[in-house]
Amino acid sequence: MLPVLFSIGPITVYSLGFLLTVGAFLSSFVVWRRLRELGIKEEKTIDFILTLAFFGLIFARIIYIFWHFDQFGFSLSRWFLLGRYSGLSFWGGMLGFWLALWLFIKREKKDFWQLADELSFGLLPLLILAKTGCFFDGCSLGKPTNLFWGIYFPGTFLRRQPVSALAVVFLFLIFLFLIWLERRWRLLAWYKSKACGFVFLTFLSLLFLVNFILAFWRDSQLYFYWAEIFLSLTGFLAAVIVFYFRSGRKLRRQNEKKKS
Numbered sequence: 001m002l003p004v005l006f007s008i009g010p011i012t013v014y015s016l017g018f019l020l021t022v023g024a025f026l027s028s029f030v031v032w033r034r035l036r037e038l039g040i041k042e043e044k045t046i047d048f049i050l051t052l053a054f055f056g057l058i059f060a061r062i063i064y065i066f067w068h069f070d071q072f073g074f075s076l077s078r079w080f081l082l083g084r085y086s087g088l089s090f091w092g093g094m095l096g097f098w099l100a101l102w103l104f105i106k107r108e109k110k111d112f113w114q115l116a117d118e119l120s121f122g123l124l125p126l127l128i129l130a131k132t133g134c135f136f137d138g139c140s141l142g143k144p145t146n147l148f149w150g151i152y153f154p155g156t157f158l159r160r161q162p163v164s165a166l167a168v169v170f171l172f173l174i175f176l177f178l179i180w181l182e183r184r185w186r187l188l189a190w191y192k193s194k195a196c197g198f199v200f201l202t203f204l205s206l207l208f209l210v211n212f213i214l215a216f217w218r219d220s221q222l223y224f225y226w227a228e229i230f231l232s233l234t235g236f237l238a239a240v241i242v243f244y245f246r247s248g249r250k251l252r253r254q255n256e257k258k259k260s
Contacts, residue, residue, distance in 0.1 A: 002136045016133035023129030024053055031122035038118065040108070048104045055096035063092030087139060088130065090211060091231060097123070113197030113246075120203035121182075124175045128168055135164035141219045161217040170210040178203055193248030201243045208236035 005013045028049045035045045064087040065072045065079060072078045078085040101119070105112050134140050138153050142161025149166075150159030178199055185191065185198045212232035215225070 003138060015136035016130075016139075019129040019133035019136070020126075023126040023133075026129070027122045027124075027126040028053070030125060031119060034118040034121060035115075038110075038114065040110070044108065048100070051103065052097065052100040055100040056093045057088075057096070059096035059099070060088040060090075060093035063089035063095070088134075111196065113195065113200065116200035117196055117198070120178060120200045121175075124171060124178070124203075128171045128175065131164045131167040131171060135162065135168065140164045140167075142217045143219055145217075160219075163214050163218050166217070167210065167214055170214075174203065174206050174210070177206075191247050193246060195246050195248070197246055201239050201246070205236055205239035205243065208232050208239060212236060 002015050005015045005018050007013070031049055031052075032042070032045050035048070036042065040048075061079070067089065068087060072085065101112075101116070104110070105115065140163045141153060141156070142150075142163040144150075144158040145161050146159070147161075149162060151162050151165075152158075153160055181202060182199060185202075186194050191198060209232075212229060215228040215232055218225070218228070
């Protein structure tokens with residue numbers, strides 16, 4: 001692992017903090033470019049990006065500290081020194097994302113689904129680099145394994161599942177799939193409504209599915225194991241259900257009943 005990228009005198013640059021910063025800039029650029037294509041003014045886009053970054057980071061950190069309070073206690077230095085005392089909650093980040101998106105839509109009166117489709121591409125660079133930073137930092141320990149991809153983490157004597165590295169692979173594949181899907185989803189015969197939100201719901205369902213799978217490979221002694229599994233499965237099923245109703249199939253069946 002490489003938790004410290006480099007040090008210059010008293011200045012220490014941590015891998016997680018550096019990659020989070022790079023990911024934030026990349027995601028901000030993608031969001032800015034895509035929202036500009038929707039006709040949203042630049043200053044409003046910048047305000048939204050800052051709000052999204054603030055709420056996402058704050059809630060991701062707060063929820064992580066809450067779930068691992070025995071490691072942090074009331075030490076404010078541990079709370080704020082993200083590079084030295086790493087850890088961000090996926091669910092906290094999701095909560096911050098939803099709050100920032102809700103505030104922006106309420107203020108600007110934009111279409112939720114159209115905006116969410118564009119944000120799906122903007123969030124993935126940050127998620128990929130954040131998980132890469134977690135891998136180099138040595139956080140998010142997996143269960144012991146004899147599989148060929150198992151690695152030794154610092155302070156451990158057994159090969160473990162590289163959960164963060166596996167997450168990076170899955171997220172990158174999702175990113176490639178969404179790029180491929182963006183220009184094709186309107187041609188899908190089964191998606192009758194052709195309504196916006198297809199890309200976002202695909203992104204959300206795959207994200208929850210990946211988190212659900214990886215939850216079984218994480219070390220269950222380090223956090224609320226079953227809560228992670230339950231929330232991931234619930235989120236996946238909810239996304240699939242919303243997907244079904246937005247596909248137009250329910251509307252088609254109702255119209256067939258009316259005609260008969």
